[in-house]
Amino acid sequence: MLQNKILKSVLALLIMFTCLSGCSKQETKVDPKGMSYFDFFDTVSFIYSYTNDDMETFQKKCDKVADILEQYHKYFDIYYEYEGVNNLYTLNANAGIKAVEMDDELIEFLLKAKELYYLTNGKTNVMLGAVTKLWHDERTAATNNKADAKLPDFNLLSEANKHVDIDLLVIDKENKTAFISDPEARIDVGAYGKGYAAERAAEYLYDIKAYGYVLNIGGNIRTIGSKMDGSAWTTGIKDPADLNRFALRINIKDIACVTSGVYERYYTVDGKKYHHIVDPLTLYPAEYFDSVSILTKDSGLADGLSTAFACMSYEEGMKLADTLGVDVIWIFKDGTVKYTPNVENLIIGG
Numbered sequence: 001m002l003q004n005k006i007l008k009s010v011l012a013l014l015i016m017f018t019c020l021s022g023c024s025k026q027e028t029k030v031d032p033k034g035m036s037y038f039d040f041f042d043t044v045s046f047i048y049s050y051t052n053d054d055m056e057t058f059q060k061k062c063d064k065v066a067d068i069l070e071q072y073h074k075y076f077d078i079y080y081e082y083e084g085v086n087n088l089y090t091l092n093a094n095a096g097i098k099a100v101e102m103d104d105e106l107i108e109f110l111l112k113a114k115e116l117y118y119l120t121n122g123k124t125n126v127m128l129g130a131v132t133k134l135w136h137d138e139r140t141a142a143t144n145n146k147a148d149a150k151l152p153d154f155n156l157l158s159e160a161n162k163h164v165d166i167d168l169l170v171i172d173k174e175n176k177t178a179f180i181s182d183p184e185a186r187i188d189v190g191a192y193g194k195g196y197a198a199e200r201a202a203e204y205l206y207d208i209k210a211y212g213y214v215l216n217i218g219g220n221i222r223t224i225g226s227k228m229d230g231s232a233w234t235t236g237i238k239d240p241a242d243l244n245r246f247a248l249r250i251n252i253k254d255i256a257c258v259t260s261g262v263y264e265r266y267y268t269v270d271g272k273k274y275h276h277i278v279d280p281l282t283l284y285p286a287e288y289f290d291s292v293s294i295l296t297k298d299s300g301l302a303d304g305l306s307t308a309f310a311c312m313s314y315e316e317g318m319k320l321a322d323t324l325g326v327d328v329i330w331i332f333k334d335g336t337v338k339y340t341p342n343v344e345n346l347i348i349g350g
């Protein structure tokens with residue numbers, strides 16, 4: 001069982017969250033704790049406590065957060081099925097065949113995923129799975145053997161693109177079923193699932209008033225409350241040109257900060273990098289920026305939007321950010337950094 005595989009370790013806190021310059025003396029009295037997990041969403045997850053929770057209390061809260069992440073990990077998995085649960089693997093396996101019964105939590109998520117499509121003018125489309133699979137398969141083949149590195153056949157991409165309509169995902173709220181009505185269509189929630197799951201974990205922490213906690217799910221940050229003295233945490237937006245440094249450091253509290261970067265997952269063909277965010281218009285990796293970060297309370301929304309904003313121009317993104325009331329940081333291919341006006345208030349000295 002997954003639970004048994006979970007590798008955990010208490011960590012010294014990473015430099016990712018450094019004490020603010022000039023942070024109060026009160027801060028030093030707190031004994032911050034960190035816990036890491038390696039089995040969710042194909043990435044590393046960290047839970048940090050900046051409270052006076054003793055080790056046992058911290059551990060209990062971490063266990064509950066891990067349970068939530070594990071549950072959503074199982075729901076969203078498109079590569080494996082798990083006993084006793086219909087997940088997205090089951091949904092894909094039954095594409096064009098039959099509707100699948102699902103837990104309320106998964107139905108709720110799928111409804112939100114469809115909303116996200118409309119919110120982003122179709123840029124984040126969880127039904128793009130037939131297309132993303134072609135890229136994923138080539139990336140995996142290239143990772144296993146560099147000599148195999150090649151691009152997916154454009155005819156195959158175009159053919160797959162005939163099976164990406166969001167309406168192919170049919171959700172029956174009353175009967176709690178979902179159905180993919182086209183046998184060639186596939187769901188892929190890589191753009192949205194991690195952040196959504198993190199938000200469900202954040203919800204739990206708010207419910208038990210665990211203010212002063214920070215979740216870092218594969219680089220998706222969700223801060224719950226503030227530090228005990230009311231101050232913010234500092235997080236860094238990586239410089240895509242040099243991943244060992246930050247392009248920008250910002251103060252955040254009670255908010256999510258999620259980045260989609262071209263450096264996260266990619267492979268190389270003829271010296272050119274092909275990353276994992278697919279522009280639904282070109283069916284190729286999005287070419288606009290090196291990274292886009294979204295700052296907004298809901299980490300699910302932040303995750304869903306980070307992918308969408310990576311697939312639209314700065315001008316289009318500015319308009320959408322204004323409509324949705326979210327903050328955005330764009331890092332262009334030439335290293336230029338731009339952001340929505342409010343970000344100015346969050347930036348701390350370089």
Ligand code: ADP
Nearest residue numbers: 123124125126132190191260264276277278307
């Ligand atoms: P990460 O998973 O590194 O945080 P993203 O949140 O941007 O990055 O999600 C990228 C993943 O989402 C890809 O690996 C792929 O599975 C899927 N994907 C890529 N492009 C799109 C898109 N335009 N719409 C929906 N899903 C996408």
Ligand code: MG
Nearest residue numbers: 191303304307
């Ligand atoms: Mg995303």
